[in-house]
Amino acid sequence: MKIKYQIVCLCFLFAVSWASTVHAKLHIVAATSDLGDLAKEIGKDKVEVTTIAKPTEDPHFVDAKPGFIMKLNKADILIEGGLQLEMAWLPSLVLSARNQKILPGNSGYVVASSPGIQILEVPSAVTRAAGDLHPYGNPHFMLDPLNGKIVASHICDQLCQIDETNCNDYRDNLKNFIQRLDQKLPEWQKMMEPFRGTKIVAYHKTFPYFAKRFNLNIVGELEPKPGIPPSPSHLNTLIPMMKNEGVKLILIEQFRERKIPEFVSERTGAKVVILPIMVGGQKEVQDYIALFDYTINQIVTALKTKS
Template sequence: MRTLSKLLLTSALVFPVSSHAALTVFACEPEWAALAEEIAPGATTYTATTARQDPHHIQARPGLISKMRKADIVVCSGAELETGWLPVLQMKSANPNVQSRNKGLFFAADQVDTIGKLEKVDPTMGDVHPEGNPHLHLDPYRMVEIAQALAERMAKLDPENRDTYLANAKKFSESWETNIKRWEKEAAPLKGKNLVTYHSNFDYLLQWLSVNVVGDLEPKPGLPPSTQHLASLLNLSKKTHIDAIVYASYQDKKGADWLSQKAGVPAIELPMSVGGSAQSNNLISLYNDLIKKLLEVTRRPENS
C-alpha cells in the first residue's frame, strides 16, 4: 500500500496538470475563443482566425492541422460557415476527439435556432447557407444559450471540472443579463434606422436592436459588389432614407466608400469579432463598441 500511495504521489507531482488546464480548445473564430475562455479560463485555447479574416475563406493551413491535432474540443459557428476548410482540418488532423457533433465538435448553430433558414437552396442564389445565418454571436440572447450548452459539453468531456464550467456559465449569463438591459437602453435610438450592409454579417445584431436593413452591397451572397448593383443602391438612396452603410472588419471597403460618397451617407467599419477594433478586447467590449459605433454613425446627419 505504501508503495502504491508513493507512486500516486509521485505521479501527482510529475503530472500536476490533470486537474486544471484539462481542456485544449480549438476555436474557429475569435468570439468562440473568448466564450471558451469565459467558461474554461484554465483551458489552453487556440483561435484559428482573426476578426480581419473572412471565415468563409480560410486556408486549411498546416499550422491549423497541428493545432487541431491536439484539441479536445473544436468550437465553431457551424451552419456551414467553415465548410470550406474545417472538414479538411478534421480529416488531416486525424484527431478522433473532434470528429462528431455529439463529442468534441461543438457548433454554436446546433445549439440555437438560426435566422434566414432556407427550405430550398439553388446555386443561382449565391453563397447561401441553407442551415441559416451562421453569424449568430451577435445576438446576446443566443450567446447566453450557447454559453450554457458549451459549459454542458465541456462538462461532459471533462467531468472533473464540471462544477467550474457550469458555475462560469451561470456567472456569464448573469453578467450578460445586466449588460443586455444596458445595451438595449443605450441602443434605443437605433430603433427604426435604415442601414445598407455587406453580406448578412450583422443580421442578428440589427434584428435584436430593431434596425432595418434596406440594402446589401452584395448583389448575391458571396459575390462582390458590382457596378450595376451599386448603381441600383444609389438609386435606392434617392427613394429611401439610408442612415448609414456598414461593413465588417474583414470586408473590402471600396463598395461602401463609393456608395457613401455618391449618396452622401456615412459608411463605417464594424468589428466582426473580438479584436476587430481597438476597443473590442472581449465579448462585452465588442458589443459596447458595436453599439457605440452604430450610434455615432447614425447620429451624424442630424448634427451636421
C-alpha cells in the first residue's frame, strides 16, 4: 500500500511539473500595439503579450497607469520602439517595476530601432529645442512594412536567446510572417504606383517612412516642429504653399483634433484622410499586415476621389 501511495504521489508530481512546463509562457510587455502584434506573430501560443499604449492615443504621450508596473515587474521581455518615442512615460514605469531582466543591456530588453533600421531625419545635433519630439531622428519607422520584418527578426532572436527550447518554432513563425508580408508588398506597391510623387501634407512627422516606401512626397506638416501645435503664422505660410504645390491630401492620425486640418482643407482643397498608425487603431486593423491594407485603401480611395 505504501509503495502504491508513493507511486501515485510521484506520478502526481510529475504531472504537475509537466503541466507547469507545458503551459508556462514568456511574459512580454510591448510599448505599442504594433510591436505587441509582432511579438504575438513570432511567439504565438508560447507568449503572453501586454501592450501599454492604446492604439488610439499618441504614442508620444501615453496615460501610463500604475497597473502597468505589475505587468513590467513580471515581464520576461520588454519591447520598446526607441529613439525616445516613449521617453515621456516608459522609463518611470520600468524603474518602478524593479525588474532587472528588462533594464537596458539585459536579456529581456529589446529596442525595435536596433541596427538594421535606417533612421530618417536624424538631426546633426541632438536637441529638444522648442519641444521637438524627435531629437534622435524619426521614431515612426514601423510604418514601413520592411522595417516590420527587421523588428520581427529582432524579436525572434531575443525569444530564442531566452527560450532556446522553442527556438525552432519561433523561427518557423518568423518565416511564415515574412512570407505573408512579402506576398502583400507587391500588391500594395501596385495600388500606390499610379499616385507616385503625389504631394501631401501631414499633421505630424508620422508618415515619412510610409511615404518613402510608397513614393509619396510630403511637402510639409501642420505642426511647425514635431509636438509643437500649429500656429497662425505657420499656417499662413503653409496654406499658400499647399495651393502652389497642388497638395492633394492632409494625413492625420485618428487621435488628432480635426478643427485645424478641416480649416486648412477648406482653404486649399486638400482632402483630410484620418489614419490609424498602430494595430487596433480601427476595428478593421487587427494585425500588422491589416494596418497597411487599411491605410493604403484609405489613401488610394481618397486620391481616386480627388482625380
